Amino acid sequence: MLTDTAKAIDALHAIPPDLPREEWVKVGMAAQAAGLDFDTFNEWSAGAGNYSERDARDTWRSFKPGKGVGAGTLFRVAAEHGWRMGEGKPQQRQQQAPRKAAEPPRKPAPGMSPAEVLERCEAATAAHGYIVAKAAAGVPLDALRVVPAGDALRIQGQSMAGALVVPAYGPQGLQSLQLIPPPGAGKKLNLPGAPMAGASFTVGEVVPGAPVALCEGVGTAWACWQATGHPAVACFGWGNVGKVAEALRQRDAAARLVLVPDVGKEESAAEIAQAVGCAVAYMPQGEAQNFDANDLAQRDGHDVLAGVLEAATEPPKPEPRYKLLGADELRDLPPLAWRVRGVLPAVGLAALYGPSASGKSFLAFDMAASIAEGSHWFDCRVEAAPVVYAALEGEAGFKLRAQAWEVSRCRALPDGLRMMLQPFKLTDGQDVLDLAAVVPAGAVVVVDTLNRAAPTADENSSRDMGEILEAAKTLQTLTRGLVLLVHHTGKNAAAGLRGHSSLFAAMDAAIEVSREGDRREWKVAKSKDGIDGEACPFKLAVEVLGTEPTGEAITSCVVVRDTAVEDVRAVKLPQGGNQRVILDALRPMFKDGQTGKPGAPPLRPCIELEAAVSAGAAKLTCQTDRRSTRTREAITGLVARGVLGCNEGWLWLA
DSSP, X not given: OOOHHHHHHHHHTTSOSOOOHHHHHHHHHHHHXXXXXXXXXXXXXXXXXXXXXXXXXXXXXXXXXXXXXXXXXXXXXXXXXXXXXXXXXXXXXXXXXXXXXXXXXXXXXXTOSHHHHHHTOEEOOTTSXXXXXXXOTTOOOTTOEEOOTTOOOEETTEEOTTOEEEEEEETTEEEEEEEEOOTTSOOOEEOTTSOOTTOBEEESOOOTTSEEEEESSHHHXXXXXXXHSSOEEXXXXXXXXXXXXXXXXXXXXXXEEEEEOOTTOXXXXXXXXXXXTOEEOOOOTTOOTTOOHHHHHHHHOHHHHHHHHHTOBOOOOOOOSOOOOOHHHHHHXXXXXXXXXXXXXXXXXXXXXXXXXXXXXXXXXXXXXXXXXXXXXXXXXXXXXOEEEEEOSSGGGHHHHHHHHHHXXXXXXXXXXXXXXXXXXXXXXXXXXXXXXHSOTTOEEEEEOHHHHSTTSOXXXXXXXXXXXXXXXXXXHXXXXXXXXXXXXXXXXXXXBSSOTHHHXXXXXXXXXXEETTEEEXXXXXXXXXXXXXXXXXXXXXXXXXXXXXXXXXXXXXXXXXXXXXXXXXXXXXXXXXXXXXXXXXXXXXXXXXXXXXXXXXXXXXXXXXXXXXXXXTTOOSOGGGHHHHHHHHHHHHHHTTSEEEETTEEEEO
């Protein structure tokens, strides 16, 4: 499997460089976004008939990172031209436009096909200026040609008369030509209309299982062949090396493939070597940029180069992608890291949801402050972490909420809590990247609300919800922390999170907020190895913050625990007798109870009275014929004490 960089190079070279200028520029921007350098872009561009190095360089410098074109464009355009690697998925899924048909590759002009040009060329001799300059005496000349004097062949306005012609062979045979003028007579150019992608030229004869050197150009290939006698392959640019190496590996799994990068290409070589299974022969340290094997051979001799090639090393094999764990490994795994013990994990996706006016935003803000401060929240232990609160709904009120929190707590809001009040869309890939760039690593990001973060999405669409979840996961991955989505319930609060069911399924944790009159509570609806279902009552206390010029009070609210409810519960709970036995028997049943029953709080699980009687009677030890009667009496007592609620044949924990 190719690395990301090698994959991007592979995709680039699947695209013909002689595109319309607008498309060519777009591909260049995408290549830059994918992490490729100018040399790679320039090598690819050189295959176009209208190539200009100056234009390529100026265009490259004009690209502004992060402005509209991402790496995904490179893979999309490559796919339109037949690329099928299929593993270079961009982090952020974009809206898919209708796929346009790929333009057929441009055919060479009459008389400009590789075979036609090669046919009218002369046999090369060792006296050619380029061969002499590369000290390549004795190299095989059979396949090399020279453009005859007076030939009309011109590329980019440059006469090719006298140029050395190096054939480039692909899977189907002769694919292109590289034309190299004598030193000082012009620059090295490729034949227009005949792409170089995947093409190569071999110096020597490839023997199965024998070493093969892979080089950027024919000059370095000559030097490697002279030094060792083993075949060397010229790939016509470093950007083509990965594709050629992969093709050679497919043909011969046992061959020792040795990459011979110029100075400055070492990192790319290591990536290709790791992906394809090659060794790498590195040039001596301290050499200038682009110093290559031919330079080394001419300076220090072929024996020195032979030693470098012989010392080529293979990168360490990557760890297996999948690791199978036994019981001992499972026991040695670190424990689950909690941000709020039993409620929110330190890493992942979570939701806090409830109906409008239930107090969920106040609760989310209160939790955010506790996390930033590292203080307990509703008796839950908290591990401190930075918090970024994206207030997308009711932005103006958060100043007062912050003041109310400080007044009620008699201390300043923790410095680790930072507010973001600007517009933000999860569905905009650039927004996600820009927010991630300012979020500290390992932080909690609160998005309040999901509806405002994806205003045009259809929440009931699996596709739209999938894109929202992918964007949220991207934000979470980039920040390496927790993303908490504040969301609404639908018209039927008992149905839970509004929107497609995939939203709740994708959450690592979820907090459900409910309200009945002035009574509010939250409970864990989903948790990683936590205990869900336990209701925690709270109320919103009003804090007076000042006075308007009109004399009206300036107020806001803060979250406080509703201890009155807890105190009542503690007093009313039975300590023994049948009521205690029956209550203990019914508690597990409520965890799987049904919500939305008449008279019950909207989100409170309920069980059928008759099912409760049957389950409770099985736990009593009195005479068999009296167990149902005693159970009904115990349930009636629990209802009278306010421990249980009852209506129309349904029970719930009050």
